Amino acid sequence: MAQVAPENSIGVFDSGLGGLTVLREIHRLLPQENLIYFGDTARVPYGNKSAATVIRYSKEIVQFLLARNVKAIVVACNTASSYALETIKQMTDVPVIGVIDPALRALVRTASPQAIAGLIATRGTIQSGAYPAALQRLGGKQKLVTQPCPLLVPLIEEGYTEGLVCELIVRDYLEPLVRQGVGYLILGCTHYPLLAPLIRRLYPQFHLIDSAEETAHELAAVLANASLNRKEGTARIELYVSDMTESVRMLKDRFFAGKVDIFTEAQLAEY
């Protein structure tokens, strides 16, 4: 294994561009850290694909990141965190952080044990059972009510985050949670924070839990603990995508206008 040093980048990946919500929080909290993001836009979405396929794709991306000597890996995709986290941890000695535990730690910390939490996520994340398993492991007593939302990622990737169609689909998915007495809503997909303004307007009674900020804090703690945090300097931000689509061009500027040093298409097949 190559030498891991504070100068090395933090690797972050997602099925597409949703994970940029996590990258943005990491950059906000740790503005001096060098970052490499990989979005698998040639194969997005992951949420309705099988476990075997999501694990295979995740391994290819982790190999890409490890080849760039990352000092930590953030799996900024709930579906990949659900299916592939253990596999990824076995591939490397650098810290690997998913988005599920941070979200659930926030729930356990802020909600009463009697609270009912709704989990909205892709079909894959929900079918994996990763959230209930992690909640139990973390000692949370809250009740989890799950709702797969297979259309939200396509909607968001197409730029629909407001408007009647979006509102109707969100209502279709969230009304059953209202009826079940949900008070906390876990945004169990890194795309969903882009719908937070709409959800807050429609359902002001929900307390939203977004893993992006929590994940950034967990990453900061892990790096500090391993003395791997970069103390000063300006961040170098590199964005890689497996397909340079229209949506990529549209979304990049929305997130990191003027801050990205490298922005390019990379073929995973070569790795």
Add this chain to the structure above:
Amino acid sequence: MAQVAPENSIGVFDSGLGGLTVLREIHRLLPQENLIYFGDTARVPYGNKSAATVIRYSKEIVQFLLARNVKAIVVACNTASSYALETIKQMTDVPVIGVIDPALRALVRTASPQAIAGLIATRGTIQSGAYPAALQRLGGKQKLVTQPCPLLVPLIEEGYTEGLVCELIVRDYLEPLVRQGVGYLILGCTHYPLLAPLIRRLYPQFHLIDSAEETAHELAAVLANASLNRKEGTARIELYVSDMTESVRMLKDRFFAGKVDIFTEAQLAEY
């Protein structure tokens, strides 16, 4: 090249399962023909991916089909037909049939030269300009009005083909065509025939043009002309997918209940 004989199968492929609408028409018209279908469910959808990526994926699938000695290839995907048809034709001597020319031949045959035709399709199909180019090549004088519908494939792959959400999205996409005086509506994506009942109910004034039936007729003519049609016997139908997802299991029985001989996942990376 291996010997091509009437017993050999016809290869049909699509980004996902939408191309089954074409496979079904082929089987209806040519019930004795052996068929191999490949659906790239591990990488669906193609419609918002770049030309380079769609061409790369199409070549991999064509290699898979050619390795099985197909006697003809039907590109049952409008996005792949738009971007990759010429590339595929250069890979083989067997007949290669896309879905665009058959749809436009139906338009030219049935519509007056003054008619206005609406084209609904993926963003990729529309950006490629393949439809206007083909219409000109076929000598059609009809005016083409285009409308990208990026959300229809995700909706259909999730099984939404009726209901309020689906109706609203369809209306969003089709109202501009009504205002532009469209009389003929080309379903420029092999998924869209699954929305035909809804579209007929909302817009009875449109004359729908679906390439599936036309493509089957063109295939029949090409095979007969090359003396490659299988004269008798029962069809062997093989379905391959690159990912055995939930949607695959759901949709297979909807299309070919009890008729499929081989139904399996196949890794393209091996080819």
